[in-house]
Amino acid sequence: MPPKYKxxxxDIKNKINNYIYKTNEKIPDGDSLAECYNCSKLTIAKALDLLVQEGMLIRRQGSxxxxxxNLSNRTTIELDNISGYSKKFSTEHLKSTVIDFSIITPPKEIAEKLNITDEYIYKILRLRSVDNDPQILEETYMPIYVIPGLKEHHLEGSIYDYITNELGFKIQSAHISIKGDEANSNDKLYLNLTESDFIIELEKICYLENGKIFEYSKTHHRYDVFKFNTVLVNNI
Known part of the structure; x- marks a missing residue:
C-alpha cells in the first residue's frame, strides 16, 4: 500500500484534473484536508509540496x-533531449567523461529541490563530448533510495537507460528552466571557454511515473552549439 501522503x-491531483478543484480556485486549508483524509498536517504538506513542484498548485503568501x-489541455511543450543525450546522439558520436561520482549528504538547497531530508544522494559531474568536441557539462544529483545501485560504468553510458531498462522505472516528466549565465571556472576548464564566454544553463527536476523526484540537475551548454527545440501540440 502506498504511503498516506502519496x-x-x-486524490487531489485527480480532483484538479477532473475540475473538481478548478483553475485559480483556493483549495481547503491544511486543517480541513487533514480532517478529510484522516491524517496529519505534515502528511498534507508533503502531498501539496509535490503538487506545487509539479506546477499544479501555487502558494500565495498570506492567502x-x-x-x-493548467495549460496541458491546450499546449504541451517538450524538449527533444528529455530522454537523455544518449538518445539524441548515438554512442559513436557521444562520449561521457566522469569527473566526479560521489555519495554525499545533500546541502539544504539540493535537498529541497529533491524533496528529501537527510537521505544520501549521488553527486555526479560529467563532461559530454560530441565527436570529441566538449559541449555539455552536467552537474546531477539523485537520491540513492530512488535510484539504487548506480555505478560509474552507467555514467559512462546512459543513466536513463539504466533507470528504464535495468530498474524498470518509467520517466514521467521533467520541469526545465533555461537561462544564460557567465561561464564559471569548471565551464572554462572543461568546455574550453574564455573569460568573456557565457553558457546556457538548463536546470531540470525530473519525475518518475510514481511521482518521485529522481533527478535535479544543472547542465551547462556552450552557447555556440546550443539549440532549443520544442514541439507544440494543440489538444483543443
Whole structure:
C-alpha cells in the first residue's frame, strides 16, 4: 500500500484534473484536508509540496494554496533531449567523461529541490563530448533510495537507460528552466571557454511515473552549439 501522503497527492491531483478543484480556485486549508483524509498536517504538506513542484498548485503568501492554470489541455511543450543525450546522439558520436561520482549528504538547497531530508544522494559531474568536441557539462544529483545501485560504468553510458531498462522505472516528466549565465571556472576548464564566454544553463527536476523526484540537475551548454527545440501540440 502506498504511503498516506502519496494517496492524498493522487486524490487531489485527480480532483484538479477532473475540475473538481478548478483553475485559480483556493483549495481547503491544511486543517480541513487533514480532517478529510484522516491524517496529519505534515502528511498534507508533503502531498501539496509535490503538487506545487509539479506546477499544479501555487502558494500565495498570506492567502492560501490555489490551483494553478493548467495549460496541458491546450499546449504541451517538450524538449527533444528529455530522454537523455544518449538518445539524441548515438554512442559513436557521444562520449561521457566522469569527473566526479560521489555519495554525499545533500546541502539544504539540493535537498529541497529533491524533496528529501537527510537521505544520501549521488553527486555526479560529467563532461559530454560530441565527436570529441566538449559541449555539455552536467552537474546531477539523485537520491540513492530512488535510484539504487548506480555505478560509474552507467555514467559512462546512459543513466536513463539504466533507470528504464535495468530498474524498470518509467520517466514521467521533467520541469526545465533555461537561462544564460557567465561561464564559471569548471565551464572554462572543461568546455574550453574564455573569460568573456557565457553558457546556457538548463536546470531540470525530473519525475518518475510514481511521482518521485529522481533527478535535479544543472547542465551547462556552450552557447555556440546550443539549440532549443520544442514541439507544440494543440489538444483543443
Amino acid at each position: 494517496v492524498v497527492y493522487e 492560501g494554496t490555489y490551483v494553478k492554470e
